[in-house]
Amino acid sequence: MIGMLLLAAAAAAAPLFARASEDLFGIAPCELCLWQRWPYWVAAALALGGALLPRARRPLFWLALGAILVSGAIAGFHVGVEQGWWPSPLPGCQAPRSAGGATVDDLMRALAPAPSKPCDAPTYLVPGLPLSMAAMNLLYALGLSGLAAIWMRRGDRP
Numbered sequence: 001m002i003g004m005l006l007l008a009a010a011a012a013a014a015p016l017f018a019r020a021s022e023d024l025f026g027i028a029p030c031e032l033c034l035w036q037r038w039p040y041w042v043a044a045a046l047a048l049g050g051a052l053l054p055r056a057r058r059p060l061f062w063l064a065l066g067a068i069l070v071s072g073a074i075a076g077f078h079v080g081v082e083q084g085w086w087p088s089p090l091p092g093c094q095a096p097r098s099a100g101g102a103t104v105d106d107l108m109r110a111l112a113p114a115p116s117k118p119c120d121a122p123t124y125l126v127p128g129l130p131l132s133m134a135a136m137n138l139l140y141a142l143g144l145s146g147l148a149a150i151w152m153r154r155g156d157r158p
Contacts, residue, residue: 001054004057007047011043018133018137025125028117032088033078033133036071036134039070043064043071046063050064061148068144068148072138072145075137079138082135093119
C-alpha cells in the first residue's frame with residue numbers, strides 16, 4: 001500500500017512540477033507539453049486506487065505503469081518534434097494557414113484565443129543543460145517506471 005501511495009505521489013509530481021514551472025518561471029507550455037501531463041494524472045489515480053483496493057493492486061499497478069510509459073512515449077515524440085525529426089500532427093503546434101484570398105480579419109479569427117508556444121521550440125529549464133523539458137519528462141517517465149517495476153519484482157508489491 002505504501003508503495004502505491006508513493007507511486008501515486010511520484011506520478012502526480014510530474015504535472016505539478018510542470019505547472020509550477022509555468023507559474024514560477026513564466027514558461028509557456030505547448031500543446032504536446034499539455035498532452036504529456038494527462039497520463040500522469042491517470043497513473044496517479046490508478047495507483048491511488050491500487051492503494052485502496054488490495055485485491056486489484058497488481059493490475060492497477062501495471063495499468064499505472066503503462067500510463068507513465070504513455071507519457072514517456074509522448075515526451076519521446078515531443079523530443080523528435082523539437083529536434084526537427086518529424087512535424088507535430090497537432091493543430092495547436094502549427095502556424096495557422098490561410099486560403100489564398102484570406103483577409104487580415106480571417107487570419108485574426110483563425111488564431112487561437114490565447115497565444116501558444118510552438119511545439120518545435122524546446123524549453124530548457126536548467127541553463128547550460130542541453131535537456132529540454134520534454135527530454136527531462138522522458139527521462140523521468142523511464143526512471144519512474146523502472147523504479148516501480150523494480151518494486152514490483154522485489155515483491156514489495158507497491
